[in-house]
Amino acid sequence: MERISHQVHRTPLKQSSTLNAFTGGEVYLKMENLQRTGSFKVRGAMNKIMSLSEEEAGRGIIAASAGNHAQGVALAAAKRGIPSKIFMPKRTPSTKVAATKHYGAEIVLTGDTYQEAYGAALEEKIKKGSTYVHAFDDHKVMAGQGTVALEMLQQLSDLDMILVPVGGGGLLAGMALAVKAFNPRVQIVGVQALGAPATYNFFTGSNKGSLEHVHTIADGILVKKPGELTFPIIRKYVDDMVTVTDEEISYSIMFMLQREKTLVEGAGAASLAAAMCQKVKVQGKKVGCVISGGNADPSKIPVYRDLSKMARQLHHIV
Template identity: 80%
Template sequence: MERIIHMVHRTPLKQSKTLNAFTGAEISLKMENLQRTGSFKLRGAMNKVMSLKEEEAERGIIAASAGNHAQGVALAASLRNIPSKIFMPKRTPSTKVAATRHYGAEIILEGETYQEAYLAAEEERLIAGSTYVHAFDDPKVMAGQGTVALEMLQQCSNLEVLVVPVGGGGLLAGMALAVKSFNPHVKIIGVQALGAPATYNRFRGKASNCGDHVHSIADGILVKEPGKLTFPIIEKYVDDMVTVTDEEISYGIMFMLQREKTLVEGAGAASLAAVLCGKLKVQGKKVGCVISGGNADPSKISIYKDLSSMVKRLHYIG
């Protein structure tokens, strides 16, 4: 935590009376959408890049990302004057591509999913000899993401449940390690998009590979396979996992926009969606939800609105 403490924001942990009334719980939102670059991903990227030895830095950095990790890597690399090349899926929102380029990275759009972009980046790494900064499957990246949990417990020491979005699992694994080291009684719940449920499936003992087709409005957690390093940690320390549909994620996005006057991205709304739509029993509990990112495409608000209207209102949802 000391390595990055002066390079990342200590984001707010806030409550909403409306949200508490809807759920019958005390819900605290960790606003990582207000982080530099608009996402928690900066924490892991910064921790990894700042820990690189000079000989590693001299080879340049290569990475693959659905968008938010790309921005974190690009900013961290620029602070160390390291050239960076980042492979991103073709479907990456233009806002994330433009922001990454703004931080100084060279952008290569490749494939339809993160996994395809990752394979292209790996091929390039072998040719160029660059230093790879993985989006989630790296101990230093996970450690950086784990600082989210440490801040939450410092800001509200009596939290009983933490609800965390999961794609490849870097945030979930890092937070689970951090939390269980300090207070093993705090429950850790992962939330994955139903359209890309690889980590959830494996956690539940099902086949984890999603095949060729993954789809969700939550592009930040659109991952085909669970992390090789992250999953064993998730399996050992995470208490439960659930999935949410695109309609439920959209409901979370629209709740944040209408009630909190904040636009968050699909992955950022996943944990809130699980709470709002009754996927977890939270009544009477003190719950922390990670709003993991805010790099949403404003042009898609009408889509989110239409999808959210399809969600069956539970009795406590207004």
């Protein structure tokens, strides 16, 4: 934590009286959408890149990302004066691409999913010999992400449960390790989009293969396969996993926009969706929801609004 403490923000852990009344619990929002680069991803990228040897740093950085990791890597590389080249899916929101370029990275748009961008980045790594910074499947990256949990426990030591959005599992694995080391009583629950449930499938044993087709508005957690390093940690330390639909995610995005005056992205709203749409029992509990990012594409607000209406009809929510 000391390695990155001066490079990242200590984000707020805030309550909403409206949300508490709605859920019947005490729900605390860990506002990583207010983090540098707009997401928690900078924590892991910064921890990894600041720990590189001079020889590793001298080879330059290559990464693949659906958007948020890209910004974290670009910023961290700029801090060390290292050139970075980042492969991103073609469908990455333009706001994330523009922000990554702003931090100084060279961008290559390729493929339709993270996995395809990842494959192209690995080919480039082999060709150029650059140092690869994985979006989630790396112990130093996981350790950096785990600082979210350490902050939450410092801010509120008697949490009963923490809900964590899941893509490849770096945030969930890092937070689970941190929480179980300091307060094993706290339940850790992963939340994945129903349209991209690879880690959920592995966790429940329903499907151990890579998904062929994935689709969700939560582009930050749009992956086809969990990490080889992250999943054993998740299996050992995570208490449960649930999925949420795009309609439920959109409802949570619109709730945050209308009631909290904050625009969050799909992945960032996933944990809140699990609490609001009763995917986990939060009544009478102190529950932390990681709002993992705020880099939403404003052009998609009409889509979020329409899907939110569907969610209200499905769940009879106000």
